[in-house]
């Protein structure tokens with residue numbers, strides 16, 4: 149029997165309802181947010197970032213109602229580094245059995261310019277605001293926004309201040325999706341080595357996907373010692389999105405041999421929540437999206453279909469059932485071979501003798517050359533023309 153120690157467990161922090169909803173056009177209704185939160189809770193997400201309570205009355209109501217309805221997950225709200233935001237956040241999350249305040253400030257030179265704060269003034273503000281949040285709850289997360297582009301010495305200094313002020317989780321955001329896996333890992337390692345008290349808190353990784361590396365960067369951070377991954381369903385999020393929950397969770401499951409870390413996610417719920425988030429956000433999932441795309445478990449070419457019919461492991465590294473699908477799909481098109489056609493026809497109740505199949509296959513190839521995908525109705529019409537069906 150294997151047991152999971154704190155060292156092996158990676159917490160999944162879902163921010164579909166906060167960072168995901170910040171995607172232009174992805175606004176969800178109050179009831180839709182409650183429904184998604186219930187699905188996240190049920191699938192085993194450790195922390196749900198339910199919204200940004202000061203952003204609007206609607207966000208406040210959604211976070212409070214999610215907090216009231218939550219069963220297992222920690223419910224977190226976002227707040228900027230000021231007392232008004234933090235108090236409003238607390239008013240919303242306090243109804244949860246396990247509430248969390250997540251407060252942040254941009255620490256990179258670009259952000260310090262915008263806020264017109266000196267390094268010292270910002271350090272004081274971090275101390276005051278994290279201490280204020282900690283007086284409200286013992287579950288406080290702090291983020292130095294744009295951490296990746298923050299000077300390393302300053303990053304170490306402000307992380308130390310946040311820990312001393314009572315933060316229990318330190319999140320390291322790659323706000324603009326700028327980092328690469330090696331650097332993502334190096335920063336976590338550096339913080340763990342250099343910051344006093346770092347061993348007493350959980351380090352989180354929060355990656356955006358502007359260069360298509362959000363999943364790789366998050367996993368690299370975990371290998372370096374981060375134990376919380378911030379992510380969203382379908383990778384929904386600002387610009388090119390955030391780390392996709394389904395990608396990191398399945399990567400940790402499928403490659404447990406080289407990344408021996410566990411999550412608490414029931415992966416069979418992945419497909420259901422992916423479809424629902426796509427519906428309510430209005431963001432379609434690209435066909436070739438890893439894990440949840442329409443083609444992620446579909447094989448059209450003859451060689452692949454033949455291999456799949458003989459042994460599914462030839463062309464699939466995970467079982468479709470593990471993410472909640474009923475099985476692999478072998479769509480018929482111009483690249484398909486005789487074996488897949490025979491299997492499909494048998495499935496439809498038309499077993500074929502070899503010579504009959506030969507004739508039907510020629511007709512099928514002719515049709516497939518003219519049509520992107522050949523559906524069941526096309527096959528029935530084709531069988532009728534060949535005199536193989538009534």
Ligand code: KIV
Nearest residue numbers: 252291293294321323
């Ligand atoms: O990307 C980011 O920096 C954020 C913070 C608010 C954590 O979403």
Ligand code: ZN
Nearest residue numbers: 167321323354
């Ligand atoms: Zn973000």
